[in-house]
Amino acid sequence: MTTCPFSAASRQAVREALSHPHFGVRPTDEPVPRALLGTPAQSIFASLVRMNDGVRQSELKLAIEAALAWHDDDEIRQTAVDVAQRLAGSLTTAEQLTRFNYALPICVLAELLGVAHRDRATLVDEVLAFVRCIAPGGSTEQMAAGAVAAGKLHLRMQQADGPLFVQLCQQVGDRSLAIANAIGLLFQACEGTAGLIGQMQLLANERQQSAEELILVVLQQSPPIHTTRRFALQDTRLEGQPLVKGQSVLVHLKTPEESFAFGHGAHRCPGERWARIIALAAMSVLHIKPEWLSHYRWRVSQNARVAEFYSVQENADDRGDF
Ligand code: HEM
Structure with a gap:
């Protein structure tokens, strides 16, 4: 594979890279990252809608969309508010706010998938570890920890019995494929939503705008997932520039x-x-103290923009009870 990525940064180039059949989500010679081969993460990664192209992807995508559509806005809102209230109840520091932002999307989906009611903190840790091994740029240690987490998530998901999980199984029609993509929902939801909520919190501290308006500002001006990657599946062109098979596009x-x-x-x-x-649920239940927002850094990530808040007496282990 050619290592130097081609950069797609104009509207036309982005549309072309994300919709032309000459570009895929994985290099043809490495459908699963080598570091994950032989680990519990291998089969999950290979089954994810996000990591496949063509007919397999489009069939899976329709099934996942149908399962997600099964829940109407009111049900998602009610679940999200209930979960947010539970998580926010014990929140007293900047570090716990960071943890809340990551935990909320994971726990809302977990609630409807019917997984891990008793053991939320461990579930959040496992999903975050799994994200680290799927996202580009993971270290050897992160890949190893993520692979272990994948095995644990797989065991957990085998016990799932919630309405979203039942729908996924019915729509996908293959239980192990549904389990992998249920885990996929947890990991896909986590960084993007945490990034959106964190940036809304920063903006809300500076201006008087409704939460709906803040969502629009963040999505328009500073997308929480700011880059993705594609790979040339054959020798091709992008915006008229030649690309060789395997070349990556940022x-x-x-x-x-x-x-x-x-x-x-x-x-x-x-x-x-x-x-x-x-x-919106996060913003409606949180009572944020301005000092929680005064120190933050951006998550170390090649593609996600997530504000991580911390206090002056920084304490990375301070995560509240989730
Ligand atoms: C603000 C929050 C979110 C942002 C910014 C975001 C962003 C994105 C982006 C940019 C992609 C496309 C990646 C690519 O083409 O390479 C994507 C895919 C995906 N997202 Fe989200 N996402 C968010 C929340 C969620 C949530 C809450 C869920 C689940 C309920 C979810 C499930 C997925 C799935 C399953 C895919 C893969 C789809 C496919 O490959 O066909 N995302 N997301």
């Missing part, structure tokens, strides 16, 4: 002309409605 989701906060084309995010409702 796709910028914010272009001067348009923001593609939820992607574009076959892999466009199916969770936009859920993300907006969960973010």
